[in-house]
Amino acid sequence: MVPEAKKNLGALSFISIQAASSNGPVLAGQDPIVLVDLESNKKLLAPAKKAVIDFLSMITDPQEANSLLSSIGNSAFTVRLKSQATLQDREELVKRGMHLLNQYKRDMDKCFQKWNSTLNDKTLPKAFKADDVFNSRQLLKNDVKKYHELIERIFELKKQELLITNT
Structure with a gap:
């Protein structure tokens, strides 16, 4: 642009x-x-x-x-354009990837915290049963954990792919 x-x-x-x-x-x-x-x-x-x-x-x-x-x-x-990446280039890419991974996880955690604080707001009318609120909170917490694990696994595979590739 x-x-x-x-x-x-x-x-x-x-x-x-x-x-x-x-x-x-x-x-x-x-x-x-x-x-x-x-x-x-x-x-x-x-x-x-x-x-x-x-x-x-x-x-x-x-x-x-x-x-x-x-x-x-x-x-x-x-x-x-550089067509071949040196080991140093690949290590830098892994470092940047780790930074992006951590940023993504923090963003997911912020979304969960914002949603969770909305549920804890005492000024909201009690439109939902306590059990439903608890279950939905647990469901979202488990989903966030699963996504954290999934993106970490994907990152580890890509990291190995980058660092093991012949130079």
Whole structure:
């Protein structure tokens, strides 16, 4: 998304992918290069580059993200994509994945706490029986626990997949 234009980069430019070292198709082991041509929107070149750098900074460190871009004239630039992830890259992905997992679990817990506090509100009329409230609270608590376990299992599988993959 290019904020200045309020449009996606693909709607503003011509984008193509090519191999870094040949005119043929991208081959395994080669870092592909993405050409972003803004010929019809030259004034959006700087905002588009900034948007790409901001996006790349979310998945790599900002200096490396900056080094992946190269200017071509006054209306185009290229982005070099890393096709092979080093062990360090994969470890960083695992760390970020763990952060997202914990954030997701905290968000689920906040939802449960908000719902639970609503049930404990003494100003609400007693529309439900105490047994129904207890049962629904237990059901939601068990569901949250199951989802915590499920996402932890899925994360562990993906973590093993990332760290065991040949370098």
